[in-house]
Amino acid sequence: MDSVYIKRVLDGNTDDFRYFIQKYKYLAFSVAISVVKNEFDAEEVVQEAFLKVFKNLNSFKGKSEFKTWFYRIVINEAFRKIEKSKNDKLVLYEQNLPEAEDFTETFRGLNHEEQHVLVVESLNRIPPKEALALQLFYMDGNNMEEMANLTGWSIANIKVVLHRARKHLLTVVNAKIKDEHLILER
Amino acid sequence: MKVEEEDKIVGELMQKSARPMPFSDFEHKLMAQINEEALLRKRLKKDVKLSWFFLIIGLFLGMFLSSFLMQTNVTIFGISVRSLILFTQIIFVVLLLTQFDRLVELTRNKE
Structure with a gap:
């Protein structure tokens, strides 16, 4: 199902990206909050991850599952976020x-x-x-x-x-x- | 505590850890950003097309004007047209060398 929507989004149907948000937002949020430990940072991480997915969707070649690819982006974003905030808070x-x-x-x-x-x-x-x-x-x-x-x-x-x-x-x-x-x- | 026992208890604890997403407008906000990004991309696509168009037009026009003016002996403010042409050609080559790869990269990205 994911591949159908990937194709639709790449064909210019931007509104179909909503499918990914609805399907993966909870999963992304739970992964993000386990790393960043706070709801607002987790929301930011998930937002960034979805935007990154949208911008780079054409580079997703389907070698792995979309879910795996997306997970990796969320995890990287979450660790980037805590790396950034390390300067503010110890x-x-x-x-x-x-x-x-x-x-x-x-x-x-x-x-x-x-x-x-x-x-x-x-x-x-x-x-x-x-x-x-x-x-x-x-x-x-x-x-x-x-x-x-x-x-x-x-x-x-x-x-x-x-x-x-x-x-x-x-x-x-x-x-x-x-x-x-x-x-x-x- | 044994490993199996730990595993069982941690499994039980983790079942209590589910945290719902508290932001009801998340999807709405994100879709607004996505649409903005899509619009930006559309505009970029158009700009890249226009850049290629003007590059090619400019190239041919420049070649035509250069070869045409080369045949004349006009001077502008005491500078011969040949020197001016040489000067504009140098600018053109510098611009081409510094900007062409950017245009190619933008064209690739939009694809």
């Missing part, structure tokens, strides 16, 4: 984290909204690369090979990042449940 992520205890019972005892806030805040406190790996693996259902294709990381690297990401998330959630502050921001 964020330090805690690296040496204690082993997480089993908090599942406490977590399950929270209501849906509390669980959501807790997880979102915890994801905001782990490094962008790790949050992205969790998003791609657990939420978007990509396997290691697909992740390697999307991010340009090696499979060995993805395994390491995913391992660290799991540990990080569990530790931060655990600490938040205990009301500890694990991140130093200045």
Whole structure:
């Protein structure tokens, strides 16, 4: 279906680009926010990514799926965005984290909204690369090979990042449940 | 905690992480930008066509005028027409060398 709309847009039917926006905006937003950590920056990233897609649609040769190509653009834009804002804000992520205890019972005892806030805040406190790996693996259902294709990381690297990401998330959630502050921001 | 256990718990946590897009006018704003870009591209396409047209017209007109004026012995403010032609030819070559690749690049991009 994507290829039909690509052809239509390239033939000058600009309004048909709406199809891509409607189909991929949520996916793009969730990937972007996992990296940039804030809604406004994520919106900007997604906007930039769609514009880039529109400008370069004629260079898409169909060697990979459109979704893969688009994902890559969103990921690159998101990392470019945080690279730019690094100058304005210094964020330090805690690296040496204690082993997480089993908090599942406490977590399950929270209501849906509390669980959501807790997880979102915890994801905001782990490094962008790790949050992205969790998003791609657990939420978007990509396997290691697909992740390697999307991010340009090696499979060995993805395994390491995913391992660290799991540990990080569990530790931060655990600490938040205990009301500890694990991140130093200045 | 074992790896399998971690994997299961993280999977469960991540299911709670879905964040809806909060900007209801996102599509509208983006389509406005896309349409603007399309319009700009259309204009560029037209400008590139016109650039080629005037380049070719100018080239032939310049060649015709040069060969025509070469046969005369007119002077303008004491400068012979031959020197003026040489001067304009140098300008033409410099412009061609510096601008032609840009025009070719623009033509390729619009395709």
